[in-house]
Amino acid sequence: MKIQEKIPDQTNDIEQLSPVLKKLRQDVEAFKVPDGYFDSLSPRIIDRIQEQENRSFSKRFVLSFRKPLVWAPSIASVVVAVFLIFVIPAKKVSTLQVFDEWTEINMAYDASYAEEAVFSESITIDKELANSDINITESLTPSHKEPTADEIKAYLKEHETETDILNEY
């Protein structure tokens, strides 16, 4: 006869199996828990779940950056953006002329800056004249002789002007 067949039906087996253990069976649990343990259990589990979800999100984020296909285009676009924002405008500033619209604005309140700008402009004009065919010295020097006193008198007489007026000076 197998041992399973000897074992009584499951309904009240402890009474038949062991009256001693039947007596020891208690209604009150002998294991105790700290005060408020069960009330705090659910929030603590929820906290751990959220922590776990946050960790798995950041882990996914970090793992995604281990793939060059993800981070390489990002880094390339950052480099291009830095080049466009900082490097190209910086080059433009170095080729700016001294006398531009900003200089004009500055001249309104900074006389020294204005003088510098005018000086710079005159140098530019001098250079341009030097390279051109115009002879500035010739154009400024009078080509005719100084009139004599007789010539002046004759001119005034011709235009009916009192010659005595000249003697007053």
Next chain:
Amino acid sequence: MPEYSDIELVELFRNDDKKHYAFNLLVRKYREKVYYFVRRMVIDHDDSDDVVQNIFIKVWNNLESFREDSKLFTWLYRIAVNESLSFLKSKQLRSYLSLSSPEAMMVKSLRDDPYFDGQEIQKRLREAIIRLPKKQQLVFNMRYYDDLSYDEMSEILGTSVGALKASYHFAVKKIEDFVTSN
């Protein structure tokens, strides 16, 4: 607080807006049963607390895919059994480094336990249970303390009813011998 059936709780959990609420209700419904089952297996309160939290985290992670061809309680109990056994196994591995056996450590933990409120004979009974093989411990605790039927135990443990009856029979006899020996 409204009393929901297990099926209603699972349906509520599958609704994203009520997921936390449903989970809270589920924890409230089963926390004592799960805790005391684990506590009888691992003895120490702090260890039990860790195991219980792990059980409910597993429930959170897997409840959405829970198939309703088994009862929620049976499923929960199966997780509790697996988690408790895993914990005891890891404790056994750790005990290789120390001089005392895991059973001896658990008996010591029981004797020093500030959260054990029973007579000396009750301690002796628990000590006898600790000394049983793990499978017999499980069967004895489920039947003696939790009043589970052999059919329910069979579904949880995946063992035949006959084998469970035999395990229980041997467990009862060993415990009785230990308790009455002194």
